[in-house]
Amino acid sequence: LxxxxxxxxxxxxxxxxxxxxxxxxxxxxxxxxxxxxxxxxxxxxxxxxxxxxxxxxxxxxxxxxxxxxxxxxxxLDYLNEISGKIERKEELFSPKEMELLSSIPDNNVLFDKLTNLKSYMEKYVDLFIKDIDIVLLIKEVILQASKNKIKPLKTQFGTFRGKSFQEVLQISLSIFEILINGYPPKYYARIIEALLDVYIRIPEDKHIIIESLKRIAFPIWEGDKIYFQHSLDFIVIIKSKIGENYEDYIDLITGVSSELLSLDIDKNESINFDSLTIHQSCLPVGKPCKEMRSQVIEYLKKTYIMVSKLDSKLKVIKALDMGTNYPLRGGKDKKLDRLIFENIESILAFYEKELKGNEYSLIQEVETKLLFLSRRSRPEVKLIPNLLNRFERNKEYQMYRLFFGWEYERYDNTKSFKDGDQTRNAKIKKITKEIDTKSLPVWIKRFKEYIHSNSFTLQVSSSNSHEFQNFLRNFAKEKPALAVKVYTKLHNLLDKYAYTYNIILGLFDSSPVTAKKILTKSVNRKSNRYWIAYGIEDFGSLSTKFLSDFFDKLRKTNDISNIVLLIRSLLKKPKLNKGEEHILQIAIKYVSSKHNTSWTRNLYFNEHDDFAIKYLSKETINDILDNLLFAEDLDYHIETILNQISKIYPEELFPFIKNRISKEDSMKEIIPRYSAIPYELFYLDVGTPESVKNFIIDLFKEYKKESLRRWLSTRLISLLLLKIEPEQEISILKLLIDKGEQGSEFALEILEKFDQKPSFTDEIIQYIIKSRVVSKRVKSLIYMIYVHTGVVEGDYGFANYFKETAQRIQEWEKEPALKVFATELSKYLMKKADSEHTSATTERIQREARFKTRS
Known part of the structure; x- marks a missing residue:
């Protein structure tokens, strides 16, 4: 106005x-x-x-x-836009509008527009593309999206996480795959070239692009036709794009090559809906299939020769292995058998020529495949025994096999796994005895070759070096002087792959002073700190100075993960000296200052094991409890810690729980999902029944404003009540009832969960009725308690239970305050008794009739 x-x-x-x-x-x-x-x-x-x-x-x-x-x-917005464009006689995706896609600086907008485009293309791809270079456009969209930053998605529903580049990339790749299916011959080469361009320019998301290329590169089966040409062109296109730069594109080459060598058409199923059958098959063996496999195998051979890294060579071997496999689906015939036979001979001939005698990990991979082929269906391939014999004669490789890998003698039918391990251990012990000052230089050279050959597999798992780790430990234990010489010569390599840890463990058994010297020296290398923090649990008693220097190095670099590991290791030692306990204290205080309790994860204290936590001072225990105030919730692992604490300092437990409750509001500002009340502490040693009673009473007195209803979602109070005497429990439940309506409900729910003597139940319910007007909710809970029968005997067990309970409650009518409620409840129970009696009688008559019929 x-x-x-x-x-x-x-x-x-x-x-x-x-x-x-x-x-x-x-x-x-x-x-x-x-x-x-x-x-x-x-x-x-x-x-x-x-x-x-x-x-x-x-x-x-x-x-x-x-x-x-x-x-x-x-x-809905998109549908409204469509209807508007139809009304205005506009194209839904005009060339001008499409061209603007590649300049949109917001991935949220890009994602929505590409989603709409994909939806339309899935139905009308053959009618859609005109006057638009769709392949170039989508490539430019991907490149633009890679530059855009994630923006919050502001909507009327609130603000949400915006769309990432990876999400835009995925929807763009799915559009390429629609184009492949819509126009098989026309777009293959261009899409592959576009994706390779993207792969080269955006290497950080290469795994997503590789997966898409694998789907696009594989021959496509449509009706009675299978398209091979794009698969045949694929290697040619890769060669033109990456040239001789094999090492940088090894994942792309081996990933797509593995897919092309797979004979399974498992992503293309023909379904006969009349007979409800699914036809799955393998690629038909014809000229295109042979040519494609031959081309891929030859390219992989060249790649193997051109790369120098062992892990790259291993990836090539794994890709070549696909050329020796039968398809998982489809029938086998002579053509298929002949094709695979030729591929195996070609690949094994290549191995015979190119595999070097000191490339132990590569030999091991090939040998595993050969043993598999020899036990399956390829005994006619003469190169299999030839190569196996060659590997058997390679003494250095056989030595390597002793130390690395779980496959040792796995394919020997005359031996079990246990026999194989015993043979291996006996040979390793013999080697340990044979190593002396004279032969040590030769062994140092061997160890260096072995570690180098096995190094890239350690990036994935250390399990294949288990035997070598045990050997180093036993060698350092039995021949410490020689072990020190090995460390002196190879310390950089041993440190890099954490083998120094095994030598130190052995030296602690034979020469502790030497072990501590090497350990002190190792601390200076940052990469060693993980295995040092981890190994403190197994190392002997360590000086305060060493631990203090080690912790200072971790603290200066804010190395929380290794400080957490240090805390775990100290707590799992059998007992701590004063210096170790002091470091534990300051480490706990440090992680507390960061609100970090991750040291509790996967930390379990077995009841019968002897851990340091049992011997800690009260001061240290209080530091631990102060730290646990920051735990999001008291989970199973923390329960085991609290259980140990309750055995030595039980008086600290309940103040700790109450402290968490009192700090809950402030903690939620730091930890939003903070839950102060523990759900359940099944095995907690909570001390004497009197201490439990006092804890519950104090809790309810101190936190009058706390809603008792919050405790209903937990089992802690209920579990604690089981640990006290019935008289004390009655006084606790009456205290709850005095809290009001919610307290009465809580008391009744506790009664419902745990069977009590009838006199106990009656006393609590009478107290509720006398205390206040009974609400509908409380009344329903009382009825539920009396309907809960437990175990009964005989046909009329339920009827007798309800009748006896009704008669007992009728006695309450003598008290004026109970009369009205008791009359109503007893009548209800008598009706239940009559109903159960009738049901039992009917069932009994029917049972007798069935018995007579059978007789």
Missing amino acids: NDERISLPEYKMFENLVFEIQITTVLYHSFIEQQHDVLYKDSRNLEEINPQQYSYLKDEYKNLIENYMLPAQGW
Whole structure:
């Protein structure tokens, strides 16, 4: 209203009034109506009733919005846009509009537009493409998306995480795959070239592109036709794009080559809906298939020769292995058998020529395949025994096999795994005895070759070096002087792959002083700190100075992960000296300052094991409890820690739990999912029944404002009540009832969970009835308790139980305060008794009739 109108008498009442008009969509309005009283205002006090389940409810609402509501709103907007363009006689995807895609600086917008484009192309790809270089366009979109930063997605539902480049990349790749299926001959080469360009320019997401290239490169089966040409062209295109740069593109070469050598058509199924059968097959063996496999195998051979890294060579061998495999699906025939036979001979001839005698890990990979082929269906391939004999004669390789890998003698049918291990251990012990000062230089050279050959597999798993680790430990234990010489010569290599740890362990058994000297020297190398922190559990007693220097190095670099590992190792030692306990204290205080409790993860203290935690001072225990105040919740691993603490300092346990509760609100500002009340502590040694009783009473007295309903989602109080005497439990339950309606409900729910003597149950329920007007909720809980029968005997067990319970409750009618409730309850139970008696009688008659019929 303007000034002139507001001056009129009829509008005077609206002067200085301010109001807001909220405009939204129908979808959002329906959502708001549903969740307004649940999330926005929580008028039903759901969070107070059950915070854990309420938190889950909020998460599910968020999931609903992100995964369903937002896409639905976007889809509705898109449909509205379509209808508008149809009405205006505009093209849905005009060339001009499409060209603008590659310059959009927002991945949220790009993702939506590409999603819409993909949806349309899935139905009308053959009608769609005109006047647009779609391949070039999608490539440029990918490159533009890689430059865009993630922007928050602001919507009427709230602000959400924006779309990442990887999400835009995935939808773009799916459009390429639609083009492949829509225009098999036309777009293959161009799409492959475009993807290779993207691969070269955006290497950080190469795994996503490789997976797409694998799907695109494989021959496509459509109806009665299989398209091979793009597969044949693929290697040619790769060669032109990457030239001689094999090493940098080894994952691309081997990944796609492995797919092309696979004979299975497992992603293309023909389904006969009349007979409900699914036809799965392998590629037909014809000229195109032979030519494609031959081309791929030859390219892999050249790649093997051109790369120098052992891990690259191993990837090539694994890719070549695909050329020796039969398809998993489809029938085998003579043509297929002949093709695979020729491929195996070609690949093995290559190995015979190119495999060097000191490339032990590569030989091991090839040997494993040869043993597999010899036991399956390839005994006619003469190169198999030839190569196996060659490997058997390679003494250095046989020595390597002793130390590395779990495959030793696996394919010897005359021996079990146990026999193989015993043979291996006997040979390793013999080697340990044979090594002396004279032969040591030769062994040092061997160790160097072995570690280098096995080094790249250690990046994946150290399990294949298990025997070598044991050998180093036993060697250092039995021949410490020689072990020190090995360390002196190879310390850089031993440090790099953590083998120094094994030598130090052995030296602690034979020469502790030497072990500590090497350990002190090793600390200076940053890469060693992981295995030092890990090994402190197994190392002997360590000086305060060493531990202090080690911790200082970790603290200066804020190396939290290794400080956490140090804490775990110290706690798992049998006993700590004063210096070790002092370092434990300052390490615990340091992680507490970072609100970090991750040292508790996967830390379990067995009841019968002797760990340092049993012998810690009260001061250290309090430092640990102070740290555990920051734990998001008291899980199973923390329970084992608290259980140990409760055995030595039981008086510290309950103050700790109450302290967590008192700090809950402030902790939630730091840790949003913080839950102060433990769900259950099954094995906790909580001390005497009197201490348990005092804890519960103090808890309820101290936290009057705390809603007792919060405890209903936990089992802690219920479990604690089991540990005290019935008289004490009655006093606790009465204390709960005095808290009001919620306290009465809580007391009844405890009664429902745990069977008690009838006199116990009656006393508690009588106390509730006398204390207040019984609400519907409380009344239903009381009825539920008396209906719960437990175990009964005989046909009329239930009927007798209800009748006896009703008669017992009728005695309450003598007290005026109980009479009305008792009369109603006893009548209800008598009706239950009559109903159960009738049911039991009917069932008995029917059973007798069935028995007579069978007789």
